[in-house]
Amino acid sequence: MSPAEHADAPAAAPPADPARLAEAFRLFNQVSEELASAYGALERQVERLTAELAAANAETARLREEAERNRRLTAMGEMAAQLAHQLRTPLAAALLYAGNLEKPNLPEDTRLSLAHKTVERLKHLERLIQDMLLFARGEVLGRETFAVSDLLAELAQTFEPLARARGVDFAVGTAPPGLEMTGNRKALAGAITNLLENSLEAVPVGGHIALGVTAAEDRIAFTVKDDGRGMAPEVVARLFEPFFTTRAEGTGLGLAIARGVARAHGGGIDVESAPGLGTEFVLTVSRGSPVEPME
Ligand SMILES: Nc1ncnc2c1ncn2[C@@H]1O[C@H](COP(=O)(O)OP(=O)(O)OP(=O)(O)O)[C@@H](O)[C@H]1O
Numbered sequence: 001m002s003p004a005e006h007a008d009a010p011a012a013a014p015p016a017d018p019a020r021l022a023e024a025f026r027l028f029n030q031v032s033e034e035l036a037s038a039y040g041a042l043e044r045q046v047e048r049l050t051a052e053l054a055a056a057n058a059e060t061a062r063l064r065e066e067a068e069r070n071r072r073l074t075a076m077g078e079m080a081a082q083l084a085h086q087l088r089t090p091l092a093a094a095l096l097y098a099g100n101l102e103k104p105n106l107p108e109d110t111r112l113s114l115a116h117k118t119v120e121r122l123k124h125l126e127r128l129i130q131d132m133l134l135f136a137r138g139e140v141l142g143r144e145t146f147a148v149s150d151l152l153a154e155l156a157q158t159f160e161p162l163a164r165a166r167g168v169d170f171a172v173g174t175a176p177p178g179l180e181m182t183g184n185r186k187a188l189a190g191a192i193t194n195l196l197e198n199s200l201e202a203v204p205v206g207g208h209i210a211l212g213v214t215a216a217e218d219r220i221a222f223t224v225k226d227d228g229r230g231m232a233p234e235v236v237a238r239l240f241e242p243f244f245t246t247r248a249e250g251t252g253l254g255l256a257i258a259r260g261v262a263r264a265h266g267g268g269i270d271v272e273s274a275p276g277l278g279t280e281f282v283l284t285v286s287r288g289s290p291v292e293p294m295e
């Protein structure tokens with residue numbers, strides 16, 4: 001090593017003082033132990049907080065479930081009250097008519113008329129109960145594959161005579177050729193029939209009702225358009241509520257059921273209406289409909 005190199009070399013470290021080293025080690029150990037114990041405490045705190053969070057989550061889930069159950073019970077309670085109200089009116093009328101039948105010396109035509117009215121009210125009751133059952137949750141619909149043109153033809157056949165009898169023009173569009181879908185044909189026919197019946201109730205003599213169908217990708221849309229009285233926004237807002245009706249003879253379940261059927265087919269119902277101008281309902285379904293339980 002040259003003297004110059006020697007001069008550049010760093011000064012050697014002073015000899016270690018064993019006492020200070022020992023002290024440094026002791027301190028180091030002490031700090032390590034403190035750190036380890038702090039870490040342990042932290043870990044326990046994290047564990048406790050995690051457990052608390054899990055408990056809070058479980059409580060939230062329980063509360064949510066309870067709220068949902070209460071909501072269902074309230075809805076059921078309201079429905080039961082409405083149903084009782086709906087059942088009471090025709091039942092009271094039927095009882096009244098039937099009671100009158102017991103009167104002695106009734107002329108034959110009066111007796112017949114009373115019997116007829118009794119049966120009418122009882123039929124109304126029966127229909128109400130059938131509709132209720134259809135509306136009830138969890139109804140599982142069967143499925144089949146059918147030509148949409150067949151469904152349209154069936155609807156035309158049942159509805160044409162009704163429209164003619166009321167002096168209403170009824171036009172049916174044509175389905176795209178070869179268009180098929182999978183779903184519950186009977187339930188769909190029932191849902192579309194209700195839309196047609198609603199239109200028939202809303203149009204005057206000489207009015208027009210048109211049933212059409214269009215297909216796009218995997219969806220099919222059935223449209224029912226009328227130039228009837230239309231609806232005010234506050235009626236549109238309540239359309240799908242079970243038992244909402246503006247007709248003395250209506251059960252108010254028609255649209256609630258129709259929407260349930262559309263939803264069970266992976267679709268829904270849209271409506272556009274203007275008072276005095278008319279109404280258009282569009283019921284969409286998915287072509288390869290899942291057909292889920294009705295809501
Ligand atoms: N095309 C329409 N034009 C005018 N109002 C309509 C039309 N469709 C439905 N409505 C209104 O919506 C209400 C509810 O219809 P919905 O089919 O649910 O019951 P409803 O026809 O009264 O009774 P139901 O169908 O159970 O016999 C009707 O009472 C009516 O006021």
Ligand SMILES: [Mg+2]
Pocket residue numbers: 194197198250254255
């Ligand atoms: Mg109806």
